[in-house]
Each structure stands twice: as structure tokens, then as C-alpha cells.
Amino acid sequence: MATVNIRRDVSDPFYRYKMERLQAKIEGKGNGIKTVVVNLNSVAQALGRPPAYLIKYFGFELGAQANPKPTDDRWIINGAHDAGKLQDYLDGFISRFVLCKKCKNPETTVVIKDTRILLDCKACGERSEVDGRLKLSGFVLKNQPKKGKKDKSTKKTRRERNKEKAENGENGETNGSPGDSPSEGDENGDVEVGAHSDDEFTRRINAEAKEIEQDDEIDDDQWAVDVSEEAVKARAKELPDDLKRSLITSERHMKALLGGTERFVGKERPELIPQVPAILLAYYQEDLVSEEVLKSWGSKASKKYVDLPTSKKVRKAAEKFLEWLETAESEDESEDEE
Missing domain, CATH: 3.30.30.170 (Defensin A-like)
Structure with a gap:
């Protein structure tokens, strides 16, 4: 769309x-x-x-x-x-x-404080006030969500995150990143409406992922087949510096990065699918995604970010990288035993 x-x-x-x-x-x-x-x-x-x-x-x-x-x-x-x-x-x-x-x-949440509607910006920290004379302002004030109740448009995402945390044994604490969704009631009694979910973080990753596309003259087969250490290092040097920023701060964000990449490559730019091994190798080499998260992602297709057939197609393209990851781990274990 x-x-x-x-x-x-x-x-x-x-x-x-x-x-x-x-x-x-x-x-x-x-x-x-x-x-x-x-x-x-x-x-x-x-x-x-x-x-x-x-x-x-x-x-x-x-x-x-x-x-x-x-x-x-x-x-x-x-x-x-x-x-x-x-x-x-x-x-x-x-x-x-x-x-x-x-x-x-646009990374703001609506905070209802008494009879005022405030926009709390997660980017710069500013709290600005919405014009209370607007007709919609009256509707917003009269239809505040009850504390503890989540808006319908965010329920599915929150359920999915809670399920994911339970599966990973997390205790529910977050890192407070701009992409997190805060609760509707804080310690000051303010009510927040419509905070951004993981999808916002995914959209950011999509934008960053667009920068990994290489020049048209590069042979796709080179990216899809050559997974030698020398080739990986050479390609990693060509990645933009933006991908080396400290975006990824938790396992949840690692999964969001992979999900955003999956959506971008699988749906928006399918011609990049042969480059999936190189993309994952670059993430791995730059410590953007851990080995455990990569293996978990590769083990099972998911329809959280794309439809199931597309998810399977992207993971199929990643097989060479996943095989290389297993081989590299086995070689390390053998060297340790010697």
C-alpha cells in the first residue's frame, strides 16, 4: 500500500x-x-x-x-x-x-492534565499545549481513556510484546526508548493517549535500512553467495555510518531491527532479497544483532511484520548466512577444545 x-x-x-x-x-x-x-x-x-x-x-x-x-x-x-x-x-x-x-x-503522546491537552514530545522533551478552543479538543477531554485501559488501536501490539517478553523470560522492564509505549497513567496522575508502539521503531529501521542498497552495477550473486570473512569485511566497510549508530539497546530492539529489515526487503524492495545474507552478516559483524537473536529469528517464520509466505522467502534467502553462523560456532568450539 x-x-x-x-x-x-x-x-x-x-x-x-x-x-x-x-x-x-x-x-x-x-x-x-x-x-x-x-x-x-x-x-x-x-x-x-x-x-x-x-x-x-x-x-x-x-x-x-x-x-x-x-x-x-x-x-x-x-x-x-x-x-x-x-x-x-x-x-x-x-x-x-x-x-x-x-x-x-510527530513522536508525541497526548497527555490530559486537568482541562488541558498537552503534547509530550519524546524527541526533544517539550510539552506543548493544544488549542482548547478547537472542537476536537472538547471531544478529547470528554472521552479520556480510563486509567489502566488501553486504546483499542494499541491492544494487539501490546499483547504481542507481552507474549514475546514472557517467551524470553523478561521481567517486563523497558529501556525507556522513544519507541516504547508508556502507560496511560503516570506517577503524576497524567493520562497519556496513543503512545507509539514497536511499529514506530520498525518504521525508523525501514528508513535506515534503505541506506544499505548498493549501486546497480553490483552483482546480486556476489552478495548472496560469497560469505567468506574477507568478503564480509569488504562489504561491511561499504555500509553507511548511520547503520553503525547505537540504535540497538535491547533484545526487543534487535528483533524490531530484523522485523523492519524483513518488511523492507520482503515487501518494498524484493530485488534485495538475494542480499539478505550480506545484510545479516553486516548486522552481526557490527554487533547490531546478537548470535542468539539471529538464530532464533532464522528458526521460524513469523507474520508479525509481513505475511507468512514473504517471511518464509526472506528466511530461505538467509540460509547461507545461518549455515555460516553454525559453522563458525562449531569451529570456535573445536579450537577451544584443542
Whole structure:
């Protein structure tokens, strides 16, 4: 599905924050005509906001009735409205209810404090206030999530993370990175809404992963077949310095890096699939992903980031690297025994 920059005034193709382009379907006729926003849930998740906020904002701006609590996830606005017009209105929502007023970064959470709506920026630390005179501001204040209750748009991601932590024997503590999703109630009694999930971190990784693409003259077979130590070192030197930054701080982030790479290579740039062994080797050589996480990732396909057939295809391409990893470990053990 086509994506656009969350800030559409930014033309940089490597801008980190992406969302799906809005898709709308007009149904009915006459007085019963209505517009269904097909992918509202996905767009809302990319923005870190409940979809109810978006649909009500559209309703207010268009002067049309919009149901913020549909029973079947069919987000409907009365009347006929094309996707392009809705996308323009979405820019206004993003400017007013998502972007940090200081750094213009979309990595914010909504904090309700008394009768004020604040945007807490995880990038620069600024807390800026939303204009309380806006119609949607009244809706947000009247529809605060109860403490301890999670918004529907974030439940699935949180369940998946909790399951993953249980499987890995983690105690549930986080490193507090900008990609983590904070709870709705903090020690000050503030209520936070729509914090970014692991998918935000994955989107960052997707942007970083785009920089690993090599020049068109390089033979794909060279990347797919040659896994000698000399070849690995040579290719690692060609990687951009951005991939050597300290992005990865926990096992969860390592898995997110692999998931983001899997999505980028498997779905967006499938012509890079033959280069998967080289990509993984570079991650391994640069200590971005541990041997244990790489082996665990390679042992079983997953549909968390892509569909199952694509996941299997990417792991199939990684077999040469995984075999090399096993061989290297065996050789090290033999040397230790001698």
C-alpha cells in the first residue's frame, strides 16, 4: 500500500515517519450516501492516536456526522468525500494534534492534565499545549481513556510484546526508548493517549535500512553467495555510518531491527532479497544483532511484520548466512577444545 510522509511538507524520501495514504470508499446514493475510510485504523496507529479522534476531526471539519464508536471498525462519514480532500484535512489534524510545537516531530503522546491537552514530545522533551478552543479538543477531554485501559488501536501490539517478553523470560522492564509505549497513567496522575508502539521503531529501521542498497552495477550473486570473512569485511566497510549508530539497546530492539529489515526487503524492495545474507552478516559483524537473536529469528517464520509466505522467502534467502553462523560456532568450539 502506498505510503506518504506524516509531514507532507517534507519531501525527503528518507524521512523516518511514514503512514499509509488515506483510502476512502463512497457507498450508497441520495440521502444515504456515505464515505467509508477504509484504512483509518492503520493511519491512526502510525500517528499514535485513537482512530476515533481522526474520524471526529473529519466530521467537525466537514460539518458531517461521523461515528466515533463503530461496532465493526467501519469508520463512516456521512456524505461523499474523496480521499484527496480527507488527506488534506488530515494534515490539519497532524499539525494540531500530533506534531510537537517546538521541533515539529510527530513522536508525541497526548497527555490530559486537568482541562488541558498537552503534547509530550519524546524527541526533544517539550510539552506543548493544544488549542482548547478547537472542537476536537472538547471531544478529547470528554472521552479520556480510563486509567489502566488501553486504546483499542494499541491492544494487539501490546499483547504481542507481552507474549514475546514472557517467551524470553523478561521481567517486563523497558529501556525507556522513544519507541516504547508508556502507560496511560503516570506517577503524576497524567493520562497519556496513543503512545507509539514497536511499529514506530520498525518504521525508523525501514528508513535506515534503505541506506544499505548498493549501486546497480553490483552483482546480486556476489552478495548472496560469497560469505567468506574477507568478503564480509569488504562489504561491511561499504555500509553507511548511520547503520553503525547505537540504535540497538535491547533484545526487543534487535528483533524490531530484523522485523523492519524483513518488511523492507520482503515487501518494498524484493530485488534485495538475494542480499539478505550480506545484510545479516553486516548486522552481526557490527554487533547490531546478537548470535542468539539471529538464530532464533532464522528458526521460524513469523507474520508479525509481513505475511507468512514473504517471511518464509526472506528466511530461505538467509540460509547461507545461518549455515555460516553454525559453522563458525562449531569451529570456535573445536579450537577451544584443542
